[in-house]
Amino acid sequence: MWTIQDEVNFFNYAINLSSIENLMVNIRGKYFAFQPKNDDAKVNTPQARNSFIGSTTEKWCKELFSQIARQNNLYAVNGVVCEEIGLTRQSAADLAFCSSPSTIQRPENIKLIFEIKMGIVNNYFYDDNADFVFCGDYTTHKGNPSLLRSDSMLKAIGKSINLRVDSSKAKKIPIIILGNSPITSSYVKKVDCLKQSGVIQKFISLYPNPTSNSFIRETPEKGFETYDSPNQIETFISNILNANMNYFSSMMSNEKLGRLISIASQEASDELRGQRFIEMLNV
DNA sequence: CTGATGGGGTTATCTTCTAT
DNA sequence: ATAGAAGATAACCCCATCAG
Numbered sequence: 001m002w003t004i005q006d007e008v009n010f011f012n013y014a015i016n017l018s019s020i021e022n023l024m025v026n027i028r029g030k031y032f033a034f035q036p037k038n039d040d041a042k043v044n045t046p047q048a049r050n051s052f053i054g055s056t057t058e059k060w061c062k063e064l065f066s067q068i069a070r071q072n073n074l075y076a077v078n079g080v081v082c083e084e085i086g087l088t089r090q091s092a093a094d095l096a097f098c099s100s101p102s103t104i105q106r107p108e109n110i111k112l113i114f115e116i117k118m119g120i121v122n123n124y125f126y127d128d129n130a131d132f133v134f135c136g137d138y139t140t141h142k143g144n145p146s147l148l149r150s151d152s153m154l155k156a157i158g159k160s161i162n163l164r165v166d167s168s169k170a171k172k173i174p175i176i177i178l179g180n181s182p183i184t185s186s187y188v189k190k191v192d193c194l195k196q197s198g199v200i201q202k203f204i205s206l207y208p209n210p211t212s213n214s215f216i217r218e219t220p221e222k223g224f225e226t227y228d229s230p231n232q233i234e235t236f237i238s239n240i241l242n243a244n245m246n247y248f249s250s251m252m253s254n255e256k257l258g259r260l261i262s263i264a265s266q267e268a269s270d271e272l273r274g275q276r277f278i279e280m281l282n283v
Numbered sequence: 284c285t286g287a288t289g290g291g292g293t294t295a296t297c298t299t300c301t302a303t
Numbered sequence: 304a305t306a307g308a309a310g311a312t313a314a315c316c317c318c319a320t321c322a323g
Binding site for chain 2: 034035047049050051052053054055057058088091092117118119120142143144145146149151152155
Binding site: 284285286287288289290291292293294295296297299300301302303 | 305307308310311313314315321323
């Protein structure tokens with residue numbers, strides 16, 4: 001799971017590829033990951049670390065999830081492209097479970113899509129020994145990491161909707177959002193509604209203890225959950241991979257809906273009735 | 284060049300607190 | 304009871320990077 005050590009590792013890795021000026025903000029001669037909450041210095045904060053942290057968290061998730069993928073006879077792949085369902089080269093899937101390790105995939109070989117919205121959560125400063133030292137959780141600095149940002153939530157929801165409306169070929173692919181922070185109270189109802197309506201199967205925080213203050217650990221309908229262990233993730237992922245679900249949506253009159261139901265009801269089993277109904281919706 | 288993505292800094296607006 | 308401060312929210316903008 002996500003820890004302070006992962007964030008320290010990130011800075012130690014990135015400092016070799018970049019400079020401290022590109023990674024941290026200089027406040028009166030001292031470098032910080034974020035400006036502390038009560039600091040009033042007018043500082044110019046670099047944006048250069050963003051793409052570093054983006055690629056790092058995507059690889060981090062691949063490592064965490066690849067074992068689970070293999071247990072299900074699948075591969076965890078970063079940057080999956082599938083034009084048929086709207087995953088272009090410019091807007092690939094951050095991480096997906098596929099039946100082969102290739103980044104170019106056919107829709108039927110993509111079994112699960114992850115959208116990753118993770119970043120540096122805690123604050124750090126750079127000390128005289130060139131070490132990155134923890135100096136407070138996300139409540140102590142001015143940044144607003146991961147799923148706590150409203151527009152990160154909107155981006156995640158938007159990308160998921162893009163997949164859902166681009167073609168019906170993605171209807172069997174569950175979508176999961178991965179973060180490393182809690183969510184705000186204003187998104188509690190929304191994530192449960194997104195789960196209920198099938199657009200997004202779950203928002204997950206991979207950071208079990210982001211603060212000692214109280215925070216939203218999960219929502220009533222489990223549209224958002226904070227996971228404490230890889231075991232929990234494994235159970236959830238295996239269940240969702242075996243559920244054989246369909247995404248469907250529409251806007252139609254009771255009459256038309258009733259007509260479809262009565263046609264579907266002539267099939268011989270629940271399995272076939274469900275299948276027939278979904279087929280009719282996708283015309 | 285354009286346009287998209289990444290995380291995240293900034294700010295207008297609204298709500299809540301605090302000191303009269 | 305009320306004015307102003309402080310805090311929270313939501314959405315805007317930023318900029319490095321990459322693909323085409």
